[in-house]
Amino acid sequence: MSSAPPRPAPVAETDRVRLAPGVVLRHDRTRDQWVLLGPERVLVLDETALEAVRACAAPGPGADGASVGEGIDRLAAAFDAPRDAIAGDVLELLDDLRNRGFLTR
Amino acid sequence: MTREPEPPFAMLAELSHRCPLRCPYCSNPLALEPAAGELDTATWCRVFDEVAEAGALQVHLSGGEPCVRRDLEELVAHAARAGLYVNLITSAVTLDRARLERLRDAGLSHVQISFQGTEPAEADRIAGMPGAHARKLRAAREVVETGLALTVNAVIQRSTIERVDAFFDLALDLGAGRIEIANVQYYGWALANRAALMPTRDQLVRMDRRVKERLPSLKGRLVVDYVVPDYYAHRPKACMGGWGRRFLNVTPTGKVLPCHAAETIPGMVFETVFDRPLGAIWRDGAAFVRYRGTDWMPSPCRECDRKEADWGGCRCQALAITGDAGATDPVCDLSPLHHRMAEIAERDAAADPPLLYRDPTAKAPPAEAAPARAAHR
Numbered sequence: 001m002s003s004a005p006p007r008p009a010p011v012a013e014t015d016r017v018r019l020a021p022g023v024v025l026r027h028d029r030t031r032d033q034w035v036l037l038g039p040e041r042v043l044v045l046d047e048t049a050l051e052a053v054r055a056c057a058a059p060g061p062g063a064d065g066a067s068v069g070e071g072i073d074r075l076a077a078a079f080d081a082p083r084d085a086i087a088g089d090v091l092e093l094l095d096d097l098r099n100r101g102f103l104t105r
Numbered sequence: 106m107t108r109e110p111e112p113p114f115a116m117l118a119e120l121s122h123r124c125p126l127r128c129p130y131c132s133n134p135l136a137l138e139p140a141a142g143e144l145d146t147a148t149w150c151r152v153f154d155e156v157a158e159a160g161a162l163q164v165h166l167s168g169g170e171p172c173v174r175r176d177l178e179e180l181v182a183h184a185a186r187a188g189l190y191v192n193l194i195t196s197a198v199t200l201d202r203a204r205l206e207r208l209r210d211a212g213l214s215h216v217q218i219s220f221q222g223t224e225p226a227e228a229d230r231i232a233g234m235p236g237a238h239a240r241k242l243r244a245a246r247e248v249v250e251t252g253l254a255l256t257v258n259a260v261i262q263r264s265t266i267e268r269v270d271a272f273f274d275l276a277l278d279l280g281a282g283r284i285e286i287a288n289v290q291y292y293g294w295a296l297a298n299r300a301a302l303m304p305t306r307d308q309l310v311r312m313d314r315r316v317k318e319r320l321p322s323l324k325g326r327l328v329v330d331y332v333v334p335d336y337y338a339h340r341p342k343a344c345m346g347g348w349g350r351r352f353l354n355v356t357p358t359g360k361v362l363p364c365h366a367a368e369t370i371p372g373m374v375f376e377t378v379f380d381r382p383l384g385a386i387w388r389d390g391a392a393f394v395r396y397r398g399t400d401w402m403p404s405p406c407r408e409c410d411r412k413e414a415d416w417g418g419c420r421c422q423a424l425a426i427t428g429d430a431g432a433t434d435p436v437c438d439l440s441p442l443h444h445r446m447a448e449i450a451e452r453d454a455a456a457d458p459p460l461l462y463r464d465p466t467a468k469a470p471p472a473e474a475a476p477a478r479a480a481h482r
Contacts, residue, residue: 022255026162029188
């Protein structure tokens with residue numbers, strides 16, 4: 001691990017990402033919102049972020065190890081949206097979540 | 106009129122004040138609660154249900170040393186079933202692979218292990234237990250091998266503050282996902298030992314520079330939570346995220362506190378888990394209402410545009426330094442008593458008293474630690 005590059009490369013479509021160890025996706029019934037929980041941390045997911053995490057990071061029982069690109073395909077199909085319009089936003093979001101330790105490759 | 110507060114985010118469950126270590130920086134109270142008074146399994150389980158019902162998302166199982174509880178697996182399982190994210194905050198010196206696997210299977214999400222140093226001899230000296238560091242290293246590797254997430258809690262004080270790089274390397278080597286650069290905060294035993302633990306300003310500046318230099322390369326590899334030592338600061342920390350706003354603490358015998366040091370504040374009345382459900386205590390319990398929000402604030406907090414950013418800082422620190430828990434936290438340079446922080450820090454950093462190790466038989470606070478004394482300095 002100490003031989004890793006000084007700064008990690010951004011998340012790419014060919015990557016497979018998953019929730020980092022110790023991170024769980026959960027519905028917060030009291031506040032009626034979806035959250036990522038980590039040690040002493042909580043991140044509230046808006047609808048877009050929730051769908052991106054579900055499609056690309058495959059948490060929970062549906063986990064199938066799909067690549068980020070395959071996740072973007074699914075999102076484009078599910079929301080009947082142009083793929084190009086989605087891909088940039090999804091990659092940026094996943095990269096941000098990875099940099100903050102919620103996702104891992 | 107009591108306004109409806111936001112629901113709590115997390116509960117610190119101090120399962121026991123017993124601990125095999127004797128760390129002089131411990132934030133437990135000087136009068137430790139005895140084993141005989143500890144809540145039983147059924148009561149803790151009820152408390153977990155109640156706090157989840159009140160809206161909490163996480164429970165931190167702490168102490169003392171939570172692993173001294175033989176029912177830890179049962180408590181973890183119950184808390185997880187209640188929907189709580191379960192975090193074990195431990196010294197790890199008694200943890201082994203078999204128990205880690207049982208805890209994982211019970212639904213534990215995360216393990217935080219304290220490290221008193223990076224050099225075995227120094228770490229063991231601070232922990233007050235020969236061989237502790239080697240045991241912690243072994244347990245930390247087993248945490249990761251078991252598939253649990255690991256946080257390294259790096260205890261930073263005068264004798265370890267120069268080794269912050271070694272702490273980062275240790276966390277990376279162990280495969281931790283997160284590190285807490287935990288500069289000691291001066292409550293409980295740590296307050297009694299402040300003159301032995303306080304770093305110098307120069308040490309602090311060097312440590313701060315090294316942390317900030319390391320951060321970019323750790324992005325995506327290691328989450329860094331950086332607790333800065335506030336005696337040399339100009340603006341206070343938002344202690345506990347604001348009094349009665351995010352956290353509550355339940356002591357080994359069941360007292361419900363807004364923070365783990367709140368019992369140092371004279372005149373406060375704390376309800377117990379036997380009095381009312383946690384949600385009710387959180388909502389309008391006298392101790393929680395006392396410093397919640399901004400209505401209690403004195404000047405200059407009252408007029409300050411940061412009053413909902415730092416919530417007036419820390420009540421227990423205000424008490425320890427000014428003698429008044431309702432005063433502006435003297436860390437803030439708008440406090441009329443701000444100058445005392447630097448005076449105390451510089452005086453203590455230059456002192457070199459022996460460490461006062463945590464001792465369960467201590468009956469009264471040592472004179473140096475008594476808040477009344479601090480107030481008249």
